[in-house]
Amino acid sequence: MKKQLLSGLSAFVLSGAIIATTQASLSNEDQIKTRQSAYQFAAWNMGKIKAQVIDGTVEFNQAQVQAAANAIAAVANSGMGALYAPGTDKGTGWKKTRLKSEFFEQPERVREVAIGFMTAANELQKVAETGDKDAIARQFGTVGQSCKACHDDFRGR
Amino acid sequence: MKKQLLSGLSAFVLSGAIIATTQASLSNEDQIKTRQSAYQFAAWNMGKIKAQVIDGTVEFNQAQVQAAANAIAAVANSGMGALYAPGTDKGTGWKKTRLKSEFFEQPERVREVAIGFMTAANELQKVAETGDKDAIARQFGTVGQSCKACHDDFRGR
Numbered sequence: 429m430k431k432q433l434l435s436g437l438s439a440f441v442l443s444g445a446i447i448a449t450t451q452a453s454l455s456n457e458d459q460i461k462t463r464q465s466a467y468q469f470a471a472w473n474m475g476k477i478k479a480q481v482i483d484g485t486v487e488f489n490q491a492q493v494q495a496a497a498n499a500i501a502a503v504a505n506s507g508m509g510a511l512y513a514p515g516t517d518k519g520t521g522w523k524k525t526r527l528k529s530e531f532f533e534q535p536e537r538v539r540e541v542a543i544g545f546m547t548a549a550n551e552l553q554k555v556a557e558t559g560d561k562d563a564i565a566r567q568f569g570t571v572g573q574s575c576k577a578c579h580d581d582f583r584g585r
Numbered sequence: 586m587k588k589q590l591l592s593g594l595s596a597f598v599l600s601g602a603i604i605a606t607t608q609a610s611l612s613n614e615d616q617i618k619t620r621q622s623a624y625q626f627a628a629w630n631m632g633k634i635k636a637q638v639i640d641g642t643v644e645f646n647q648a649q650v651q652a653a654a655n656a657i658a659a660v661a662n663s664g665m666g667a668l669y670a671p672g673t674d675k676g677t678g679w680k681k682t683r684l685k686s687e688f689f690e691q692p693e694r695v696r697e698v699a700i701g702f703m704t705a706a707n708e709l710q711k712v713a714e715t716g717d718k719d720a721i722a723r724q725f726g727t728v729g730q731s732c733k734a735c736h737d738d739f740r741g742r
């Protein structure tokens with residue numbers, strides 16, 4: 429788990445290099461489309477956990493919660509930084525991007541929210557393994573806060 | 586790994602039940618949008634592995650390949666069956682769905698291709714851990730074949 433976290437952090441910190449190597453194949457529009465897809469996929473999995481451990485509208489199933497937590501962690505650790513080339517605050521993927529230009533002006537804050545998401549998601553993946561519903565609910569809240577931190581600062585209306 | 590595979594298979598086999606519990610919250614359009622997102626996210630990660638172990642256009646980095654393999658496995662194990670409610674062969678998510686109506690007429694074949702994808706993706710995740718580039722390349726091919734099996738039978742032009 430520790431190793432995975434470090435890999436994830438490295439992937440983001442090295443995102444400059446990743447951008448350099450993938451820009452040839454991914455247009456700005458494809459970068460926007462792909463990050464919109466990744467967050468849609470993550471949101472679906474957040475929704476499954478919410479239904480089972482917060483709302484109680486779906487019966488708790490540890491295997492499903494674990495699979496959902498794995499999916500959220502996989503998004504967090506996938507090197508999303510490569511999908512944020514300069515200029516991608518303008519453009520349309522599946523829909524018009526809502527990324528604020530501040531994203532490119534505040535790299536320290538970006539790194540902070542990115543590491544926050546990765547750390548929270550990796551911990552959720554770990555807690556899901558225990559099957560402790562209350563602990564999962566608490567950590568789910570922490571992941572949600574890490575999503576919100578980025579939305580508040582870098583996502584427009 | 587074994588446990589994860591079984592969880593994934595169970596999630597798919599139980600997809601009827603999952604559909605029943607999630608239909609209330611996910612419209613057909615949202616199901617289509619979410620599955621398009623999941624496959625877009627998986628394809629991005631397939632592309633990263635291809636660039637590093639097949640094409641050699643990006644330097645091999647085991648941590649990045651592992652993260653990409655984790656992402657593909659996470660999609661495969663996420664209970665995608667819940668996003669294929671009857672009727673979702675018509676409709677528009679991010680774009681018009683290409684799902685053929687045959688999907689709902691051949692449940693045995695659907696289960697076969699779904700299990701094929703999960704098995705191949707879980708094995709890729711395992712092989713990525715070894716860092717053996719040739720073995721990863723071979724298993725990447727097997728995952729690609731498992732994608733193609735579903736496209737050939739159930740995806741229109």
